Every structure is written in C-alpha cells, then in structure tokens.
Amino acid sequence: xxxxxxxxxxxxxxxxxxxxxxxxxxETAALASxxxxxxxxxxxxx
Numbered sequence: 702x703x704x705x706x707x708x709x710x711x712x713x714x715x716x717x718x719x720x721x722x723x724x725x726x727x728e729t730a731a732l733a734s735x736x737x738x739x740x741x742x743x744x745x746x747x
Contacts, residue, residue: 704715704722
C-alpha cells in the first residue's frame with residue numbers, strides 16, 4: 702500500500718519503491734549477518 706501511495710505522490714512506479722526497499726533490506730541483512738553467513742554456509746559445487 703505504501704509503495705502505491707508513494708508512486709502516486711511522486712509520479713513514479715510502485716516497483717521503484719519496492720526495489721529501493723528490497724535493496725535496503727538486503728544491504729542491512731548483509732551488514733548485520735554477512736560475515737556469519739560466510740562462515741557457516743559452504744557453497745555447493747555444481
């Protein structure tokens with residue numbers, strides 16, 4: 702709902718706002734837990 706309201710207010714698209722939110726959440730998660738994930742998760746070999 703917020704993305705729809707922002708899109709209408711600023712004449713953009715809801716996808717623009719959702720992409721900003723997604724990118725911010727990924728960056729925050731990486732900063733908070735990235736090192737732990739690197740230590741604990743081993744990439745699979747194809």
